[in-house]
Amino acid sequence: MNVTRRQILAGLAGLGVVGLGAGNMRYWLGRPENVATHDYELIAAPLDVELVPGFKTPAWAYGGQAPGLELRCRQGERLRVRFINRLSEATTIHWHGIRLPLEMDGVPYLSQLPVLPGEYFDYDFICPDAGSFWYHPHTASGEQLGRGLVGPLIVEERVPSGFRHERTLSLKHWHVDKQGAFTAFSVPREAARGGTPGLLSSVNGTHNPTLALPAGQIVRLRILNLDNTLTYRLMLPGVEARIYALDGNPVEPRPLGKEYWLGPGMRIELGVLIPEVGQEIPVRNGPLRLATLKGVASSSEAAGAWPPPLPANPIAEPDxxxxxxxxxxxxxxxxxxxxxxxxxxxxxxxxxxxxxxxxxxxxxxxxxxxxxxxxxxxxxxxxxxxxxxxxxxxxxxxxxxxxxxxxxxxxxxxxxxxxxxxxxxxxxxxxxxxxxxxxxxxxxxxxxxxxxxxxxx
CATH class of the missing domain: 2.60.40.420 (Cupredoxins -  blue copper proteins)
Incomplete structure (x- = not known):
């Protein structure tokens, strides 16, 4: 069955696919009765970023940053995002790992039309599961994700998790040369093998950063692989770290061990005991350093006991x-x-x-x-x-x-x-x-x- 753009537009009219007028640049949703909401106006637009010191890279960004703005919602609540496309080409948003209605899934010509330049689309869905998720396009994925259109979506538990501190680490390798210019996002010879690798590592958009965390505290690290291609051999040597969740779903806490293989699109949540003031621990991809965690003074009390297991998500158990x-x-x-x-x-x-x-x-x-x-x-x-x-x-x-x-x-x-x-x-x-x-x-x-x-x- 061939479906025309006009037919799809007619069918999706109630979902908010319309042209973006000059008077609609600011958006706010009121709070429905008895339902707390987290509302965002999320803009995709070009943005020059400094990945290589002294050089600008023409990235594409969500919410003025690449990787994109961290979105947050509470489990069981409705997430409402007005997505505005200020790119030069069509795009969508797929909400990776969220169990949602098909019409909100962001797959072009299946769940929605691509959002054209100058258009907006209202994504509106309940987040049934707590955990670390992410969002990205499902159009021209190699280039659009490669240019920076990726971002974390954090769904908080209904009740306190037991962690008093947390930090999100978005891992991404960039396809750029030594002057910050983009290289090929896909090379056929590499696509037929393990995939075309990026050349420059980053954590939250910065190459090999030092991240200050409260010394002596147990911190929840949400680590997301937002890479096009690379599987990370994740290592945190010399520190006590326990796995609390995999890909948005809680597990019985257990030691991280020597390494964990984190493929593209995958996420891991760790409890990490941060060392004393001034001490540093590396976050590694095998032998390569991705970032450094540094203990800094804080006003927090003693770390206390390790938090209990996170509550299970309401997923039906297969028979x-x-x-x-x-x-x-x-x-x-x-x-x-x-x-x-x-x-x-x-x-x-x-x-x-x-x-x-x-x-x-x-x-x-x-x-x-x-x-x-x-x-x-x-x-x-x-x-x-x-x-x-x-x-x-x-x-x-x-x-x-x-x-x-x-x-x-x-x-x-x-x-x-x-x-x-x-x-x-x-x-x-x-x-x-x-x-x-x-x-x-x-x-x-x-x-x-x-x-x-x-x-x-």
Whole structure:
């Protein structure tokens, strides 16, 4: 079925897709009765940033910064964001990890039209789960995320977490040269392998910063991988650190250990005992330093006991005894699209023998699987390649059950890092109707075939 822009506009008129007039530059929403709200006017616009000292990089920013403005909401409350596009091209916002209605998911030509330059779109949804999430476009993803259109979304618990201090660390490598000019966001040779790497590391938009934290205190570090490509081998040597949540979902607190592999789109929440005044601890990607945490004097009292486990999110528990099993093979295709001219999309990757074509808007009409609403499923995820794939599902969370390569303590997530030649089993209840994207979050892989649609009816 071919859908015209006019038809989609008519269907979405009630969602707030309109042209941006000169008199509408400021926006405020009142508080509905008995519901506290966090309301934002979020603008995407060009912004020169100094990533390399002495040079300017023509980034794209949310809310006047890159990575973007940290948005916050409380669990169970409504988040209302008027998104304004002041870029030179169309874009959307996808709210990564949030279980929301399809029409708010930000996938162009599926849940909404792209927001054109000068237009705005009102995103309006309840945040059912507490945790660390993020937002980014789902249009021209390689370039738009690469230029800086990424940002954290923090959903706070309904009740105090037990942490008195916290800090968000947004990790991102930039595709820039030594003069701060952008290099290629995607190179076919690299896209067919592990993905095109960025060249300059940053934490909260700064290369190798020193972050002052209250000495002797237990601090909640929310660490988000907002990178196009890179999987971080996260290390905090010489400090006591415990894992409290993975990808927005609480786990039973346990030591971080030597390292944790954090793929693109993934998040981890740590409790970290900050050292005494003047002492420093490195945040590393393997042997490479990303940032330094430095203990500074504060007026806080003694740290006290470690906080208790975070409360579980209200995700339906899959019944494995009656779950239907589906298999998904993630594999290399290694072909250039037939009949295309130079510069057109490549198809290097596929799921179950199907390569997604990002230029074909009708792909969403051919879901790779159709699930029955409220039925239970086990997905067998098989990586038939030598490269890692962080597999992300929109609209729903799934429970990681097992792996043939490592020991798994079951936990809920929206993104699982599938290692080379790994087979993992995850389970879910298909409780959110719609057509949902299912893809690798290495953006190079997604844009060269490693994406599919899963329908829930």
């Amino acid at each position: 494995l005894a009656r779950a239907e099993k589906l298999r998904f093979n993630f594999e290399w295709a290694g072909a250039v699209s037939v009949g295309v001219e130079q510069g057109a999309a490549h198809s290097f990757w596929q799921i179950n023998g199907q390569a997604w074509d990002i230029d074909d808007k009708s792909c969403v009409e051919r879901p790779i699987a159709t699930l029955k609403k409220n039925s239970h499923y086990i997905f067998e995820l098989r990586n038939l390649s030598q490269y890692q794939h962080p597999i992300h599902l929109h609209g729903m969370s799934f429970k990681v059950l097992s792996s043939n390569r490592k020991t798994i303590t079951p936990y809920f997530t929206d993104t699982y890092l599938l290692g080379k030649n790994e087979t993992a089993q995850v389970a879910l209840v298909a409780d959110n109707p719609g057509i949902w994207m299912f893809h690798c979050h290495v953006i190079d892989h997604m844009e060269t075939g490693l994406m599919a649609a899963i329908e829930v009816v």
